Amino acid sequence: MKCEALQQLISIPFPCIAVTKNYQIIASNELALKLLTITAELTENNALFDLFSPFDTNISIEGFIDNPQAPSHIYLSYKNKNTFNSIYKASISPLNNNYRLILLSLEENWQYKYQQESIYLSRLINSIESSNVGIWELDIAQQSAVFSAKFKELLQIESHDIYSWDMFKKAIFQDDLVLFEIFLKSHIQSKSPLNFEFRMEINKQTYWFNIKGETFYQNGEPKTIIGTLTDCTLNKEILNNLNDAIESKNITMKAGKIGTWCIRLINNEWHCEWDHFANEMFGLKTEDIGVLDKWVSIIHPEDREKMGNITRYSFSTGEDLSFKYRIILKDKSIKYFQSIGRAVSNDLGEVYRLDGICIDETEIQEAEKKLKKLNAQLEERVSERTAELIKAKEHAENASQIKSDFLSMMSHELRTPMNGVIGSLDLLTGTKQTPESKDLIDTAKTSAENLVFILNDILDINKIEAGKLELEERVFSISEVIDNVIKVFIPVAIKRDISLHVFEDPDTPMFITGDPMRVRQILFNLIGNALKFTSSSFKKLGEVSLVTTIKQKKNTSGIISLKIIDNGIGIDKKNQEKLFKPFIQAERSTTRQYGGTGLGLAICGKLTEMMGGKITLISEKGKGSSFDAELPFLKSQETIAMDIESLSNIKISIIDCNEKLTNKAKVFSHYLTYEGAHVNSYTLSEYVKSKDNFDILLILLNNNETNIQTILHLLKEIKDKSRITIAVNRKSIDTARKAFKNIRVSCSEPMTRIQLVQCMQHTWQSGFELNLDELDLSSLELDEDENNDVLGLDELDFDFDITEENNHKKSTQASILVVEDNPLNQKLIVKQLDRLGYKCELADDGLQGKIKWEEGNYQLILTDCHMPNIDGYEMTKQIRTLEKSQQKQATPIIAVTGAAMSGDAEYCIASGMNDFLSKPIQLSDLRAMLKKWYK
Amino acid sequence: MTENQLKIVNKNTMFELVGDDAELIKRFQIEFLQQAKQSITKLSSAYSESDFKLIKEEAHFLKTSAKAIGAEQTADYLQKLEDTSILNDKNKCKELIILINNSIKQVYGVIKNES
Known part of the structure; x- marks a missing residue:
């Protein structure tokens, strides 16, 4: 039975499987195995539902065979993983009594495909949205549109806001909208792609957008347009700037008559290119661009070699190039150019190209030519004119010199006799004259002096003008x-x-x-x-x-x-x-x-x-x-260095008698401070309260009687009035002098800085001045006048004078030398020595003392220490030195000094003296000293 | 000795130096006054020129004479002037010169009264 069934299956030209009524697979033909990509062994002994499951889960597979209610076919899904998504249409028909025949045919899985496509679409939309592209769809008939979220976002509209096609169009710039409508209409009619750029104002800012679209037709009629929207503002700006830059460059290059060029060295051959500006300037055709021979042919023959050398040099060294050359145009006219270029090297350091510019300098050259010509003409004219002017100047200078010399000579010659006139008038004023004559002499003198001033001025102006001053x-x-x-x-x-x-x-x-x-x-x-x-x-x-x-x-x-x-x-x-x-x-x-x-x-x-x-x-x-x-x-x-302070550290108080400190007080304060003084300024009332100490008091007095009384009262308390100065205006000076006797009164208006400083210096100095009247001892009647013998000098019957005679007489026996500059002390010591029975000789200072010592032979020297010429110390030192050099025996030298300072005795000994006596010398001390030293 | 104890003319001084010869003492006193007269002029001149060295020398010169005749007060002022001149204190110098001048007048007065 089974074999029979298999035979039947083989003869069927479609994929089919034989099953029992219980869905057990009996056999499969080759086509079925091929369709299911399965071996015969695997199918056999398997139930149908081991391999397949119903695609529609609502259908019961058990009631499918021999069920008149069942559909003629069902869809089965094959369980093999490799063909998981395969759907098979299974039609059941009887094969024989035991077996049923299932005819298989492969069906497509639409649902799966649909799902997959939905995913793809979703991905596509996401991709588009993420690339900042908005999507739109317009129903042409309805004029209604759908916009994607990105579309709205680009136009800065919330995604949930209602947005219509009309609203979109209204937002477009009016100028652009007109064109947009035309483009859209043309696109629908001619089926050409829609691609249009327009502007929109969003939040007061202008944006550029690019809209693209494609029309979809239904039954030959345009149904919808689907498209995209992108923001191209940045691109537009870049493009605009780029266009501007290019345009600007082109204008500049054209205006400056500048072209660009490039030379490349390829396989030891030069390949040349230049832009259309250069080409235009060279007078070549468009097709000549890059044809080196064409360019070389228009270069002036004299410049060709030089240009070739420079270019080759630049290629070999990599140095920049610059050269000037001429171009001969078709009409035989000459144009002047300058080319400047830069060498560009590869990684190996080899120059492989030169890039540069060429500038049309024809106008400059022509202008230079004209300028040279003009210069030459001008120089010629200037030379002529200069010669004329030099001649005229010499004439003028001669005339001026003659005039100046004349004026100088006249002024000088007039001045000499005028001095005589003035001198004579001076002498006349010293003589006794009537008042009328005096007036006349004064007038004559003033006039003469004025004339001398005028003459001096004339001399000066002449000197200045002649450049001699x-x-x-x-x-x-x-x-x-x-x-x-x-x-x-x-x-x-x-x-x-x-x-x-x-x-x-x-x-x-x-x-x-x-x-x-x-x-x-x-x-x-x-x-x-x-x-x-x-x-x-x-x-x-x-x-x-x-x-x-x-x-x-x-x-x-x-x-x-x-x-x-x-x-x-x-x-x-x-x-x-x-x-x-x-x-x-x-x-x-x-x-x-x-x-x-x-x-x-x-x-x-x-x-x-x-x-x-x-x-x-x-x-x-x-x-x-x-x-x-x-x-x-x-x-x-x-x-x-000369700018020294003349009132350094002197304390000056200024009293201003006005209610407030006047500018004058402030300025005076500045002047005095500049000179190093410490200045304090007060109003009168302020000073009365403070009564500050001062070295100098400067009172700026006004004409107020109350102030005068206040100051008089104030001055009573000041003992040393020599340090006070009162400054007052000229009209009040007499009143002030009467009111303030024994006080310095100066005029304050005008008072120059020098006057003020000198006034303060004098006031300061006057504080130190000794009043000679006070020190005058002439009232001491010391003359031996018989009629005026106040001190009873007549009664003195001895000769007090130690005359030369007296001195000489004694000197013959003198063994003591007294060195003393004070005559009174001389006399005193002579008397004292005399009383002690000693004779002495006198010397007025150390110098005389040393000379007398050299001449005489003294047993003792009594010497003062402080004397003119050579003092006692120095004299002793010199005598000691001489004694040593002459190997003499040392003479005792006793210091007699009025200085009672400690250390004096030590200094005397250190100077070589033997002993020390204080002035005035007590007789007893002198006696003791003589006893000690006089041998 | 304090300033108040100093005498205008200490008669003992001369007595101790030269003995009791009254005439001799008077001669010395007159000699001093003549010297003082010249010294005051010199001091005044040195003061005007702010020559402190000269002030010091002149004060020292007269001081020894003043001491000799016993003009203690004058000698004291002269010593002070000598010291002050070293300090260049002009104000104080002025004050002392005036005091010396006055004390010399007093010495004169004493001597005159004794005559």
């Missing part, structure tokens, strides 16, 4: 110059009732290097002018101020500003500029009214200029003028 370089004190000038002008200011002020910068160095005479001349002219053009009236007090300021101060140099300010007639703008020209005054009427030559300011201007400074003027007609001469100065080691 040389500035001195010496150390001087600017403060002294100011003091000197101010002193000259004080009487003028008093006479004209003008208030003259001086404010000196306390930082002004005391000594500088420069020309003091010329600085004085500048100040003299400017202050003189200010006083001349200023006056006082009932309404306005005329004021002239000199203000000095240190504008720049370095270690070795500086700039000082000398500003002269007045409230005089002033000068209008028009006339200000010409003021510094010689012989020019502001207006002719000025000369008539005020006199003068107009030389002063010209001299000031020139001198300032020569010193390297400048002079400026600020003025308004009717309101006054301010001339500011800024002069540079030098400081040297010498000037710095």
